[in-house]
Amino acid sequence: MATDGEAAIKAQDLAKRFGEVQAVAGVDFAVREGELLGFLGPNGAGKTTTINMLTGLARPDAGTIRIAGIDCSGNPKAAQHLMGVVPDESNLYPELTGFDNLCFCGSLYGMNKRDREARARELLDRFGLADAARRKFAGYSRGMKRKLTIAAGIIHRPPILFLDEPTTGIDVASARQIRQLIAHLNVGGTTIFLTTHYIEEAERLCRRIAFIVQGRIVRTDTVENLMRQTEGRHVVEFAAANDAAALCKAMMTDFPNLRCQAVTGGGIRVESSEPVRVGPLVRFLEDHDAEVSEARKIHPSLEDVFVRVTGIEAGAMKQEKEKAKRGGDA
Amino acid sequence: MKAWIAYWNILAKDMRSYYLKPPNISWGIVFPLAWTAMFFIRSGSGLDSIPALLPGVMAVSVLFGTTSMLAVTVTFEKKGRSFERLLLAPIPLELLMLAKTTGAILFGVANAFVPVVMAAFLADLSGITWATLIPVVVLIAVSSTFLGLFIAVSVSEVFEAQTFSNFFRFPMIFLCGLFFPIEQLPVWLQPLSYVLPLTYGADVLHASIHHPAHMPLALDFGLLTLFCVALFAVSLRNIRRRWIM
Numbered sequence: 255m256a257t258d259g260e261a262a263i264k265a266q267d268l269a270k271r272f273g274e275v276q277a278v279a280g281v282d283f284a285v286r287e288g289e290l291l292g293f294l295g296p297n298g299a300g301k302t303t304t305i306n307m308l309t310g311l312a313r314p315d316a317g318t319i320r321i322a323g324i325d326c327s328g329n330p331k332a333a334q335h336l337m338g339v340v341p342d343e344s345n346l347y348p349e350l351t352g353f354d355n356l357c358f359c360g361s362l363y364g365m366n367k368r369d370r371e372a373r374a375r376e377l378l379d380r381f382g383l384a385d386a387a388r389r390k391f392a393g394y395s396r397g398m399k400r401k402l403t404i405a406a407g408i409i410h411r412p413p414i415l416f417l418d419e420p421t422t423g424i425d426v427a428s429a430r431q432i433r434q435l436i437a438h439l440n441v442g443g444t445t446i447f448l449t450t451h452y453i454e455e456a457e458r459l460c461r462r463i464a465f466i467v468q469g470r471i472v473r474t475d476t477v478e479n480l481m482r483q484t485e486g487r488h489v490v491e492f493a494a495a496n497d498a499a500a501l502c503k504a505m506m507t508d509f510p511n512l513r514c515q516a517v518t519g520g521g522i523r524v525e526s527s528e529p530v531r532v533g534p535l536v537r538f539l540e541d542h543d544a545e546v547s548e549a550r551k552i553h554p555s556l557e558d559v560f561v562r563v564t565g566i567e568a569g570a571m572k573q574e575k576e577k578a579k580r581g582g583d584a
Numbered sequence: 585m586k587a588w589i590a591y592w593n594i595l596a597k598d599m600r601s602y603y604l605k606p607p608n609i610s611w612g613i614v615f616p617l618a619w620t621a622m623f624f625i626r627s628g629s630g631l632d633s634i635p636a637l638l639p640g641v642m643a644v645s646v647l648f649g650t651t652s653m654l655a656v657t658v659t660f661e662k663k664g665r666s667f668e669r670l671l672l673a674p675i676p677l678e679l680l681m682l683a684k685t686t687g688a689i690l691f692g693v694a695n696a697f698v699p700v701v702m703a704a705f706l707a708d709l710s711g712i713t714w715a716t717l718i719p720v721v722v723l724i725a726v727s728s729t730f731l732g733l734f735i736a737v738s739v740s741e742v743f744e745a746q747t748f749s750n751f752f753r754f755p756m757i758f759l760c761g762l763f764f765p766i767e768q769l770p771v772w773l774q775p776l777s778y779v780l781p782l783t784y785g786a787d788v789l790h791a792s793i794h795h796p797a798h799m800p801l802a803l804d805f806g807l808l809t810l811f812c813v814a815l816f817a818v819s820l821r822n823i824r825r826r827w828i829m
Contacts, residue, residue, distance in 0.1 A: 309672055313828055330828075334674035345665040349601050361593035362673035364586025406669075 260323040262287045262414050262445040263308065268317035270303050270469075277303040279469040281317070287413075290436070290446040292460035294453065296566050300469040301449040302342060305418050308447070309339045321414065335363065338412035342419040342449075344399040348392035352383055352402050355391055356409055363410035370409065377405040382431070397428030404432060408439065415439065417448045421455060433459060457556040467564045477556065484554030490530045491552050492522045496544035508538060515561075523552070587675045594670065594683035598657055603691045608653070612691065616645040616698040623763065634707035639789035640762030641699045642721065643782055647728045647753055649695035653688045654732030655745030662827065663740065671828065677820060685729045692725030709793075716801060717792035723808045724785035730815035731781070737822045761786045766798070781811035 261284035268281040278300040285291045293301050306312035308319055310330025319326045321333035346355045353374055360370030378384045381401040386394065394402065404420060417436065421429035436459055440446050450456050456463050457477055464474040473480070494501065498516035505514045505522070513525040522539075524530055532549050539546050560566070602608060623637045661667040670680055703709060735748045757763070759773065760782035766774055777783045784804040791797035797804065 311668060311671060311828060331674060331676065334672060337672070339672050341665070341668065343665060345669050347597070347601070347666050348664070350597070358593060358597055359669065362590045362670065362675070364589045364674075366589065 260320065261285055262289070262322055263291075263447055264318075264320040265304070265308065266318045268304065268307055268319065269315045270300075270307060270312060271315055276469055278307070278314075281466070281469070281471055283464055283471060283474055285445055285447055287445055288440070288443050289462065290440045290448060290460050292456035292463040293447065293449040293466060294451070294456050294463055294560065295449075295466035295564075296451065299466045301466060302418055303469075304466070305339075305416050305447070305449060309337055309416055310334055335410075336412060336414050338407040338410065338415040340404050340407040340415070340417045340420055342422065344391075344403040346391050346399070346403060346406055349390060351388050351390055352378060352394070352398075353387040355402060356406055359406040360409045365410060373409055373411075374405075377409065381405050381435070395425075397424040400424050400428060400432060404435065408444075412444070414445045415447070417446060419449055419451065421450070421452065429455075453555070453557045453560055463556070465560060465563050467566065473563045480556060480559045481554075483559050483562065486527055487554045487558070488526050488528065488530050489552040489554055489558065490524045490532060490535070491517065491550055492524070492535065492539060492546055493520070493548040494522055494539050494544040494546045495520060496539075496542070498522050501539065501542055501544055504542060505535070505538060509535070525558075587679055590673060590675045591679055591683040591686075594680070595686050598684065598687040599690075602653060602657055603687050608691070611652075612645075612649060612695045613698055615648060616641060616695060617702065619644050620699050620702060631706050634703050635709070635711070635794040637763070638699060638703050639786055639793050640757075642696045643724060643760070643762050643786050643789060644757060645695040645699060646692040646721065646724050647756060647782060650688045650692035650725055650728040651732035651735065651749045651753060652746070653691055654685070654729065654736045655742050655749065657684055657687065658733060658736035659739060659742050659745045662736075663742065667827075677823065681733065681816070681820060681823070685733055688729040688732060689722070689725045692728055693721055696721045696725065711794070713792045716788055719805070720785055720788035720792065720808070723805065723812065724782065724789075726812045727781040727785065727808055727815065730812055730819060733819040734815050734822070737819050737826065756780055756782050759783070761790070761798075781808055781815075784808045784811075 263283075263285040265281055265283055268278055269276070270278040281300070281304055283291070293304065295301050303312060307314045308321070310326070313330075314327065317327070322336050324333040324336075326333050347358070350358060356374035356377060357367075357370045360373060365373065375384075375387075378387045381404070383398060383401060383405070386398060391399065391402065400420065404417070407415060407417075420436065421432050424432075433455060436446065436448070440459075448456070448460065460477060462474065462476050463480060465472045498520050502514035502516050502522055505524070506512060511526060511528070512530070515523045515525070517523050524535060536546050536549060619641045620637065623641060658667070661670075670684075671677075673680070700709070731752060732749065735752070736745050739745045739748055759766075759769065759777045760780050761777065762782070766777045766783065769777065784799070784807045787797050787799055788801055788804045788808075791801060
């Protein structure tokens with residue numbers, strides 16, 4: 255894919271409105287050739303709408319899209335031969351076998367019979383699905399469906415791959431295998447645009463990350479630079495059985511140098527620019543009838559950066575996504 | 585060339601997944617048979633009435649066969665999101681939709697000839713003008729399929745597609761001159777007949793099988809072709825507006 259120094263994917267001022275809802279509002283970013291960019295945001299932030307606009311499934315209200323230097327703003331078909339797309343939900347044919355699904359997807363990109371059959375066998379082997387090749391897609395487990403959907407997205411060896419929530423709602427082993435495959439594809443030179451709500455996944459896979467909230471990119475930077483924000487931060491998390499939100503409020507009044515936050519599961523997270531002295535805090539909590547079962551030092555992560563930049567509690571975002579996914583699958 | 589690989593494989597997949605399934609094959613045979621028997625018994629005029637009934641039964645078989653299938657091959661796939669995979673493929677939308685409708689056209693043409701084969705055992709069909717009958721059957725199949733596509737694109741649920749189809753299909757049985765001449769319709773209904781594509785197809789079918797056409801055949805063929813082009817163009821516009829939002 256020769257782009258003459260141009261970005262593999264470039265979006266400028268992209269905007270999309272559905273009725274009263276401004277789904278995407280002036281999104282700008284560029285993904286360099288061979289880069290893996292993570293697009294991180296909560297449910298409804300505009301991630302899927304952005305992917306749909308980039309791939310030709312949605313028409314932007316405003317803005318421009320260039321894929322491998324080709325202006326796709328007016329003609330989304332112009333660069334579809336360069337793209338592989340893995341949607342957030344499997345969209346293969348339930349009545350076809352795994353092998354037939356892959357061959358069919360290959361044919362959509364003009365691959366001849368011999369090429370697509372050889373490539374389908376290669377991918378089924380690589381994704382550990384060779385034994386299920388002749389089984390109908392409808393009978394696959396969720397993890398197998400995800401893997402076959404990804405295989406279908408790369409059947410034609412696209413130089414640019416769009417992955418929309420590739421590991422949401424699947425078992426740990428399959429998710430791990432998919433992450434390894436994504437990393438392997440990227441090492442092989444594939445440019446990848448990855449949306450996810452798993453912060454640790456983005457941290458592990460991506461070199462750069464864009465945070466999107468309410469249709470706007472609030473920050474784009476390398477993981478390294480983002481993590482630099484956490485330097486000099488000291489975090490301690492308390493497991494305390496009581497009203498965490500009320501305790502946080504009281505704690506910040508008594509300890510004005512601390513930043514407190516209730517976390518998922520009833521805990522309290524305390525942050526400071528100086529080392530946190532645990533003793534006074536435990537005493538404070540016990541004085542407020544909270545039963546402290548654990549206090550542990552937390553090494554600041556990308557999740558902390560995300561929370562700070564977006565103001566959204568990452569655990570809640572993950573739960574919300576998983577719930578939505580389960581609901582969608584039901 | 586590469587786009588044609590996609591075209592052929594979409595068609596082949598649809599034939600395998602939908603049209604060559606036993607329920608659809610039996611529908612393709614039983615439905616025309618039932619229509620033939622119904623009108624044959626109702627006419628009460630013996631085997632001589634077969635050539636007069638044949639055009640109507642052929643047209644109805646094509647109309648119902650094609651419009652029913654599009655609700656499945658398009659609306660169902662859209663609902664199940666597998667249609668998105670086709671929209672993401674680097675093939676022009678026109679070719680993609682032709683690939684999705686070719687199966688229905690072939691199914692419709694095959695349906696049309698089921699009553700012809702049955703009639704061949706019961707009546708003398710030596711007077712049929714095949715040179716006009718075959719092209720008009722194809723054009724009726726194409727126009728009915730594109731009508732089905734127009735309906736399939738206008739709705740989001742399979743049951744809505746079936747309901748909306750009936751809104752067009754059943755009036756067409758009575759308004760298009762299939763089983764009795766348009767002139768026998770109330771005067772206020774007659775203009776409606778002339779805005780329905782099947783009217784022109786039925787006229788050529790009648791002319792090919794048993795009596796002269798009411799309109800010049802060239803006009804029938806021309807208008808039928810125009811309906812095909814218009815329905816396809818409107819359907820494509822609706823896909824672009826409704827599905828690529």
